[in-house]
Amino acid sequence: AQQFLPKDPNLPPVVFHWLPYVGSAISYGDDPLKFFFTNREKYGDVFTFVLLGRRMTAALGPKGNNFILGGKLTHVSAEEAYTHLTTPVFGKEVVYDVPNPVFMEQKRFVKCGLTIENFREYVGFIEDEVEEMLAKNESFVTYRSGDTTRWGSFHALRTLAELTICTASRTLQGREVRASLSGREFAEMYSDLDGGFTPINLMFPSLPLPSYRRRDRAQQAMSDFYVNILNKREAGDNDHDHDMLAALAEQRYKNGRKLSKREIAHIMIALLMAGQHTSSATSSWALLHLASRPDVVQAVYDEQVKHFSNGDGSFRALTYEELRELPILDSVIRETLRMHPPIHSILRKVVQDMPVPASLSSGSSNTAQSRAYVVPQGHFVLASPAVSQMDPRIWKDASVWDPYRWSDPEGVAAEAALAYEDLSGEKIDYGFGVVSKGTESPYQPFGAGRHRCIGEQFAYLQLGTILALLIRNMEFKIDRVPDHNYHTMITLPKEPCSIQYRRRAKAT
Ligand code: HEM
Numbered sequence: 209a210q211q212f213l214p215k216d217p218n219l220p221p222v223v224f225h226w227l228p229y230v231g232s233a234i235s236y237g238d239d240p241l242k243f244f245f246t247n248r249e250k251y252g253d254v255f256t257f258v259l260l261g262r263r264m265t266a267a268l269g270p271k272g273n274n275f276i277l278g279g280k281l282t283h284v285s286a287e288e289a290y291t292h293l294t295t296p297v298f299g300k301e302v303v304y305d306v307p308n309p310v311f312m313e314q315k316r317f318v319k320c321g322l323t324i325e326n327f328r329e330y331v332g333f334i335e336d337e338v339e340e341m342l343a344k345n346e347s348f349v350t351y352r353s354g355d356t357t358r359w360g361s362f363h364a365l366r367t368l369a370e371l372t373i374c375t376a377s378r379t380l381q382g383r384e385v386r387a388s389l390s391g392r393e394f395a396e397m398y399s400d401l402d403g404g405f406t407p408i409n410l411m412f413p414s415l416p417l418p419s420y421r422r423r424d425r426a427q428q429a430m431s432d433f434y435v436n437i438l439n440k441r442e443a444g445d446n447d448h449d450h451d452m453l454a455a456l457a458e459q460r461y462k463n464g465r466k467l468s469k470r471e472i473a474h475i476m477i478a479l480l481m482a483g484q485h486t487s488s489a490t491s492s493w494a495l496l497h498l499a500s501r502p503d504v505v506q507a508v509y510d511e512q513v514k515h516f517s518n519g520d521g522s523f524r525a526l527t528y529e530e531l532r533e534l535p536i537l538d539s540v541i542r543e544t545l546r547m548h549p550p551i552h553s554i555l556r557k558v559v560q561d562m563p564v565p566a567s568l569s570s571g572s573s574n575t576a577q578s579r580a581y582v583v584p585q586g587h588f589v590l591a592s593p594a595v596s597q598m599d600p601r602i603w604k605d606a607s608v609w610d611p612y613r614w615s616d617p618e619g620v621a622a623e624a625a626l627a628y629e630d631l632s633g634e635k636i637d638y639g640f641g642v643v644s645k646g647t648e649s650p651y652q653p654f655g656a657g658r659h660r661c662i663g664e665q666f667a668y669l670q671l672g673t674i675l676a677l678l679i680r681n682m683e684f685k686i687d688r689v690p691d692h693n694y695h696t697m698i699t700l701p702k703e704p705c706s707i708q709y710r711r712r713a714k715a716t
Contacts, residue, residue, distance in 0.1 A: 231258025278646020
């Protein structure tokens with residue numbers, strides 16, 4: 209094994225592997241969390257592994273999260289890590305295809321469309337979509353029969369993916385996108401684009417595969433689809449649109465230039481891809497866990513009754529403000545994102561040698577000493593908030609899904625929760641609003657720093673409304689919560705992932 213040890217003592221330790229190019233691809237790819245925890249034991253919080261010819265340096269734990277997510281532009285680049293994956297899918301001139309300061313302006317534009325005023329309107333739209341799904345989807349025939357004793361079943365991921373795209377298009381994406389969803393044309397475009405957004409595309413930027421050609425054709429078609437919508441809106445009456453297209457059409461770069469229709473189209477595709485799998489995976493995991501915990505379902509239901517019951521067995525509509533004040537529902541989402549953050553590895557490419565302070569490498573259980581390292585230019589660095597979110601050193605019963613930990617004032621979790629809300633960390637305005645620079649928080653399902661998610665409030669609104677509506681109407685059960693499937697870009701539940709449901713008797 210000698211040849212695999214770093215020659216330069218300033219370099220982080222390298223994970224042992226037999227095959228030079230392949231490196232740790234199999235064990236990392238199969239179960240990255242297990243891979244990180246096992247190697248943390250051997251090498252400490254900072255170590256390098258080889259992944260299909262690339263050198264990846266993981267920096268784990270809250271300090272590692274802070275180090276990478278709060279990294280300076282002169283040291284780390286997201287665009288160099290991701291652009292070959294994202295640009296063929298989103299299109300040119302946006303996100304990682306432009307210099308970072310331009311993307312920061314684009315994030316600000318998107319934030320202008322994510323206003324409270326819009327969110328207030330969206331709650332009702334999302335309610336309508338859930339009701340429409342219950343009224344039409346073939347999985348809910350048993351529900352529609354009105355029989356409160358018979359159990360039916362639905363596929364968690366498929367059902368929630370459909371609900372997510374229907375609700376996102378009815379709200380952010382706009383009425384034209386919603387109207388196209390049922391057509392074959394949009395479904396095919398979407399599926400071909402999505403087929404180009406996989407770990408294979410990330411690792412092998414260009415392969416002569418049919419899926420790559422389909423991706424490229426679908427990108428062009430999707431881009432034209434949004435540009436056509438913009439052209440039609442320009443020609444007609446669009447005063448009533450509260451969606452992202454309308455918001456983006458109003459924005460101007462600092463130099464006074466308006467966004468081109470192509471840029472708007474490509475930002476819309478980026479948002480579609482950013483929100484679809486993350487939200488549908490989260491709502492699936494939430495429901496899968498809920499189905500295994502009828503007591504928590506009952507608690508969420510009671511919370512709904514307390515706040516929204518009309519007293520005659522029916523519920524009144526949710527409002528955005530009230531939705532934010534439902535601690536049990538909120539804890540269900542928060543806890544689901546702790547155990548199942550959709551993105552298990554956040555990557556950056558090192559563009560200039562990057563010193564790693566000794567305080568970061570806690571030392572392994574073997575060496576128990578901290579060391580300072582340098583990560584050389586050309587390596588990748590990798591943060592995995594999923595590790596600190598599942599760390600038994602930080603969380604009591606880390607592998608148990610327990611929404612109540614978030615309201616336990618005594619628990620270690622409460623500290624972690626506080627750290628998440630930590631307002632004492634250094635605050636920076638990256639151009640799209642003030643966010644914490646990195647923070648040493650163990651809980652970061654939405655990332656941190658300049659690349660932090662801007663969809664968090666929308667995601668909470670969408671997830672909360674969908675879960676509340678389903679729980680108002682149904683009870684659930686499941687034999688076993690499925691394991692993780694890490695072979696997709698976003699961490700999904702493995703098959704089987706069906707949930708049994710029964711229509712609820714009317715609320716009292
Ligand atoms: C960035 C998670 C939903 C738009 C991120 C990042 C994470 C994340 C971890 C940081 C990536 C990095 O640092 O490389 C999530 C989760 C979601 C969610 C867990 C839902 C449960 C959404 C939605 C939207 C969205 C609904 C759009 C409406 C974005 C954007 C970025 C981002 C624009 C910025 C990327 C960058 O600056 O490089 N998200 N996201 N996300 N997300 Fe989300």
